Amino acid sequence: MYSVSATATKAVNCTNVMLRNHFIVNVSVDKVAQIAKGTYYALLIIIEASLFGVLLAIHFKIRKGCHPFFGLLFGLVLSCYIFCGLAEAVCQFLFLLGGSADALNIIYLLYDLTYSAITALIFCSLVERTIATLWAVTYETTRTWLLYIILVFLSVTGYVYFASFQCRGCVVSAVVTAIIIGGCVCLYFLNRKLTIRYQKDLNFMGKVSLSMRYQIIENMIVVRKALLPVIVLDSLVTLVDGLSSEITTRIEEQDDTSCHSMIKYAPYIILNHVAMVLEYSIPLYMLFRRAYRRQLPEMCRKIRGSSRIQQSRDSMIQNVFGQELNVVPTQNEYFAKLQMEWK
Template structure:
């Protein structure tokens, strides 16, 4: 969590410019106002593009939601929504900082950002539990729709984890432990469901005991764990690892230099590692969007976006009467049909 540290670093040093880098990290460097504006807009645009990709992914996920159990579909949709919210919150911080917002305002947004980002790990853990239940009780789980119990358990789990990880102890330690459990659990679930799939395909005695719904649920478990849940948590873990490394490296640089106003080149390692982390963040939505089931939805999504941008133009489109004369539908529609009714009387 970078909020307190970032705010505490703001000083009134002469000949220095306050610049916010990624992860709310504010530095005092000797650059002019134009360079500061360019840096803030550059980071904000990169973050907005990333949020847009997650938005497209969320839209496609909603379109193909019937391809998996609704319990998992809701959890995965919430994970994507959290990524979108974090990206927009970070972009808003960049613009607010550029226009001189107060530290209290930024801290409120920082807090919301940190809590929402912590919720992603909790939601991934809930996904692991949900897939574990769907593996153990594969026969009955497909038709299970106990929404009341599901919503209560998920709400308590996410709230409890976020509160414990953010306020009770060091969030990075808790996140690392839970992430390791999620990755190990996903790998175990994948090989368990793979073993069951091979067994009912080769073992004739076992094949007759497996219903069609159970086969479908086992295959769904394999696809969801290997192609959706595991890549997200692994890539997100790499992002967290790179961010922690860049933060530690920058702290060491500042410890060896007591001056308050630094050259931007001193933060080059931090900026370079930040771009590595951003590439990994971009990889999460891009990996999912290039999957076949998601990729084939892209033309329809962009076609609808294109149609919505032209909706006003289509309303004002021209039609032709029987004589080939163009008529404007919107302003003359009532008059045109009224005239036809009078002519046919």
């Protein structure tokens, strides 16, 4: 998704309102409505960024469940989503407070560059999973961090520069996204074929080590439950945003007056809410995965307060039913035990 900005000249009885995606319209509403709409969009964006923040915290906690190379890449993807959400919320508040156009343009630029980096990072994740599939035997113990960081940095910066400054970003994004989706589908079926083969082919089964089996299963899970859903949902957001921008452009071409009614932008607002629902679906889908969902209760306990945290620390031992056993006796239990011994 790339931001769409429009600058309107203020007319009599009209107010500039910033909608989602940096779109500024000149409509016949009062100041209260302007503040309400800006605050509404900012709160929705902050909630979305908070969901990605929770997802990032859980991802960091369970980072040992996958290869550290992929863990870092996917963590950077989530961090980019968080930054984009916060940047868009800051734009809304700066606009309401009368911030300078230069400051808004700088934030717009950082937003666009960061959002385009998401596609590059997911493409790097696809390449990483491809290497993990082709060299599954040795990849689990691979830790060439210097080469890895250099290649990722050059790939991301090269893509961002080429897509943002050298040609139409939407075209490049569409081509790379199609490659990612096709690559993810191919990788999933390839790893699925290998899994079925070592389960049924006795000759092949004896040649497959335990680490290779683990790597193949990890590849399937990562591709099917992380990369493919994220890139598909993100592509749908881009598609809806492009459609809303095209509709709004045609509306303004039909009526070139400087002051419009808010009803004229209803198609743009409706499509923007559809895009926001799709954006919300990305962190919500990941949080409802079993690996992430199992960590949510502990995250909630940490948020509730220090007393809850202390109680959870005291209850480290579990019985066979998974129930926590408090092995640290309280003061009353200690003196009650002493009284029973002196009787």
